[in-house]
Amino acid sequence: MDPGLRIYLESTLKEVSIDCVIFGFHAGELKVLLLKWKGIDGWSLPGGRIYLEESVNEAAVRILQERTGLKEIFLQQFYTFGSNDRYKNMDVEALVKKLEWAFGSDFYDEKYIKRNVSLGYMALVEFEQVVATPDWYTDECMWCEISAVPKLLFDHNEMIEVALKALRRQLSYQPIGYNLLPEKFTMPELQRLYETILGKQLDRRNFQKLMLSYDILEKLPEKRTGGAFKAPFLYRFDKEKYDRAMQEEILFAV
Amino acid sequence: MDPGLRIYLESTLKEVSIDCVIFGFHAGELKVLLLKWKGIDGWSLPGGRIYLEESVNEAAVRILQERTGLKEIFLQQFYTFGSNDRYKNMDVEALVKKLEWAFGSDFYDEKYIKRNVSLGYMALVEFEQVVATPDWYTDECMWCEISAVPKLLFDHNEMIEVALKALRRQLSYQPIGYNLLPEKFTMPELQRLYETILGKQLDRRNFQKLMLSYDILEKLPEKRTGGAFKAPFLYRFDKEKYDRAMQEEILFAV
DNA sequence: GCAAAAGTGTTAGCTATACACCCATGT
DNA sequence: ACATGGGTGTATAGCTAACACTTTTGC
Numbered sequence: 001m002d003p004g005l006r007i008y009l010e011s012t013l014k015e016v017s018i019d020c021v022i023f024g025f026h027a028g029e030l031k032v033l034l035l036k037w038k039g040i041d042g043w044s045l046p047g048g049r050i051y052l053e054e055s056v057n058e059a060a061v062r063i064l065q066e067r068t069g070l071k072e073i074f075l076q077q078f079y080t081f082g083s084n085d086r087y088k089n090m091d092v093e094a095l096v097k098k099l100e101w102a103f104g105s106d107f108y109d110e111k112y113i114k115r116n117v118s119l120g121y122m123a124l125v126e127f128e129q130v131v132a133t134p135d136w137y138t139d140e141c142m143w144c145e146i147s148a149v150p151k152l153l154f155d156h157n158e159m160i161e162v163a164l165k166a167l168r169r170q171l172s173y174q175p176i177g178y179n180l181l182p183e184k185f186t187m188p189e190l191q192r193l194y195e196t197i198l199g200k201q202l203d204r205r206n207f208q209k210l211m212l213s214y215d216i217l218e219k220l221p222e223k224r225t226g227g228a229f230k231a232p233f234l235y236r237f238d239k240e241k242y243d244r245a246m247q248e249e250i251l252f253a254v
Numbered sequence: 255m256d257p258g259l260r261i262y263l264e265s266t267l268k269e270v271s272i273d274c275v276i277f278g279f280h281a282g283e284l285k286v287l288l289l290k291w292k293g294i295d296g297w298s299l300p301g302g303r304i305y306l307e308e309s310v311n312e313a314a315v316r317i318l319q320e321r322t323g324l325k326e327i328f329l330q331q332f333y334t335f336g337s338n339d340r341y342k343n344m345d346v347e348a349l350v351k352k353l354e355w356a357f358g359s360d361f362y363d364e365k366y367i368k369r370n371v372s373l374g375y376m377a378l379v380e381f382e383q384v385v386a387t388p389d390w391y392t393d394e395c396m397w398c399e400i401s402a403v404p405k406l407l408f409d410h411n412e413m414i415e416v417a418l419k420a421l422r423r424q425l426s427y428q429p430i431g432y433n434l435l436p437e438k439f440t441m442p443e444l445q446r447l448y449e450t451i452l453g454k455q456l457d458r459r460n461f462q463k464l465m466l467s468y469d470i471l472e473k474l475p476e477k478r479t480g481g482a483f484k485a486p487f488l489y490r491f492d493k494e495k496y497d498r499a500m501q502e503e504i505l506f507a508v
Numbered sequence: 509g510c511a512a513a514a515g516t517g518t519t520a521g522c523t524a525t526a527c528a529c530c531c532a533t534g535t
Numbered sequence: 536a537c538a539t540g541g542g543t544g545t546a547t548a549g550c551t552a553a554c555a556c557t558t559t560t561g562c
Contacts, residue, residue, distance in 0.1 A: 015267050015268065016269050016270055050336070054338060055336055055337045055339070056334065056337075080310065082270075082309055085309070117310060119334055119371075172427070173426070187515095188513080203552075203553075203554085205515090205554085206553085208515090227561095228561050229511090229561070230514045230515075230558065231560075233514090249423070253550095441541085442540080442541070457526075458542090458543095459544080463544095464524090467523095479533095481540090482535085483533050483538090484533060484540060485532070486540085487542085507523090507524080
């Protein structure tokens, strides 16, 4: 086994790890970041382990930074997955063989694979700013449309489902967008984001009225030029008011 | 150390454990179940460890049953606490000494106390049905009004805060009451429950209208007699409709 | 000029809220 | 009888939801 990997395995918690559902928004589509495992034909969510001396939230921030290069972004726990049959839909024997082949015969250990509690974190990131980087286990990154996620390793498909549900729920009591959109964005872009997350169409006029009524947007004098058709106005979040709305959990009835 | 306790410690996960905020409702007050530790003068939330072969949700159900005698009740994860400074407000040295004195000098082990991730579960229970039972560590149970919780061991005060916040949030998109109230209850009792959780007064007529509009209540021909004053009607939840409302997460704008 | 997207206001229906009087029961 | 709590309906304000035409721009 790679000595670096060994040190990592031995200086981190064994029974608990973190998996991240990293949501990005691009070309009118909600996407998640996936990693392809070395040596086996399987994709998974980015994840990682917790060093003994860091908090789980710190670990999540670190893992996110390692995979995306981003710091100080929206990142929160959404569920902790602790089934003892988290691998029930997989051919565990075959997977273990492949893992041993790829990572060395001492990689597989009951305590690393049989019984692991995963803390699910979800992150909202600006797609354009992400520099996706694989980890020890993986050698390829991919942004995948939420509606076209392939069968993933472990219970990661379920994790995405649960994260999406949590995200939708969150949309009803907190504003979303600060971390998913670039600094300046147009109202139609914001609307597309909401529509994508909620999975339903919204009325343009009502959406605009609603968003403006929350008093967290600043209309800029500029417009987004260069696109085809009529140039839309640009907006920016008023960070202070946005944060206050986050705190207060004002009802966002969309 | 007690041999039973030793077996328990050794057949359970070491880095992860469960703490339960068990909410009950009695005499118009929201209460939580607390346990008093043996040998030391400290109270904590009921908690427990996870056997290697059970899922964390199964463990939570088991722990709840061990402490309250109840099964099949409302129980769900609300947050996972994984700070590495979860004991920062405590005199850890002194606590450890007391624990060793109470449980044997081999009780304390870095891996059991220094770095432990706690899965916070909250339960809603019918106060009257609970037969509170202490565990290995404790010898006394107490229902404590939510507004009068003493300084607890570990970070358990914070846990109650977070649980209460989650409960309030939940109230806005799911009905609550099935597990907190006896089978038959009056509208004023239900209202008191909501008022207690939300921490604010509600209008009687509007509350009744709202609750009835959700179509999850069944009005019974009986009344609650025996009390002073006019006898109120009894209601019962229509379990099927109630469960559907839980599933659908209909907006409960209270 | 035409197709596609963006800007903008009004109205109707509904829901949330505020509010008061009578009734039943125990003391 | 009176004090206390429970039962019930209505009117108003505010919000949600539905809806269409004009403007801009690239082709």
